[in-house]
Amino acid sequence: QSALTQPPSASGSPGQSVTISCTGTSSDVGGSNHVSWYQQHPGKAPKLMIFEVSQRPSGVPDRFSGSKSGNTASLTVSGLQADDEAEYYCSSYTDRNTWVFGGGTELTVL
Amino acid sequence: QVQLVQSGAEVKKPGASVQISCKASGYSFSNYYVHWVRQAPGQGLEWMGRIKCNDGSTIYAKNLQGRVTLTRDTSTTTLHMELNSLRSEDTAVYYCMRDNHAWSFDYWGQGTLVTLSS
Numbered sequence: 001q002s003a004l005t006q007p008p009s010a011s012g013s014p015g016q017s018v019t020i021s022c023t024g025t026s027s028d029v030g031g032s033n034h035v036s037w038y039q040q041h042p043g044k045a046p047k048l049m050i051f052e053v054s055q056r057p058s059g060v061p062d063r064f065s066g067s068k069s070g071n072t073a074s075l076t077v078s079g080l081q082a083d084d085e086a087e088y089y090c091s092s093y094t095d096r097n098t099w100v101f102g103g104g105t106e107l108t109v110l
Numbered sequence: 111q112v113q114l115v116q117s118g119a120e121v122k123k124p125g126a127s128v129q130i131s132c133k134a135s136g137y138s139f140s141n142y143y144v145h146w147v148r149q150a151p152g153q154g155l156e157w158m159g160r161i162k163c164n165d166g167s168t169i170y171a172k173n174l175q176g177r178v179t180l181t182r183d184t185s186t187t188t189l190h191m192e193l194n195s196l197r198s199e200d201t202a203v204y205y206c207m208r209d210n211h212a213w214s215f216d217y218w219g220q221g222t223l224v225t226l227s228s
Binding site: 003032034036038046047048051052055057091093097098099102104 | 145154155160169205210212213214216218219221
């Protein structure tokens with residue numbers, strides 16, 4: 001199973017919005033509602049930010065939102081804050097009963 | 111509170127095996143699945159496999175099948191990941207994670223660094 005495709009980097013100024021894409025195939029992102037997003041700060045374990053395409057776990061600010069169109073899922077971070085600077089990974093359940101991750105996107109808050 | 115606490119860092123020689131443990135607490139152990147992923151230095155996340163904690167059934171990533179074994183001990187609520195025939199590309203931080211019943215990972219262990227060194 002090939003990794004999902006994410007842009008290597010994204011950036012925005014404080015207060016702005018940024019969207020990170022995650023492109024797969026009909027065997028994973030396009031065929032599954034089990035798409036999730038994780039935030040990872042350096043040296044830390046990843047943290048779940050979005051599950052089931054657009055659901056936020058309790059405690060995650062509503063500045064974080066998710067969506068999907070066809071084989072591409074997206075994570076939007078609104079009202080950028082300094083602490084949002086991190087690596088972001090998407091993940092999808094696949095039709096082979098396995099999971100696949102994206103290569104990660106480094107978000108920089110300018 | 112839900113916690114997954116992993117065993118400490120390991121240094122192994124190529125060809126050896128490594129076993130990492132993941133002690134779960136704060137939730138009903140048998141009602142959840144637990145997954146394992148790894149992250150090579152400076153790289154992304156790679157899914158390794160999943161275990162169903164009530165009956166021990168497993169699914170593995172195709173590229174690791176035959177080298178990785180996931181087990182669980184319900185009496186101690188501990189998960190184990192064993193990786194055999196280690197090679198240099200197995201140098202990574204290994205994580206255990208709880209599946210939140212929505213095929214996503216809501217709680218993560220702190221990670222265990224495995225370093226291959228001859």
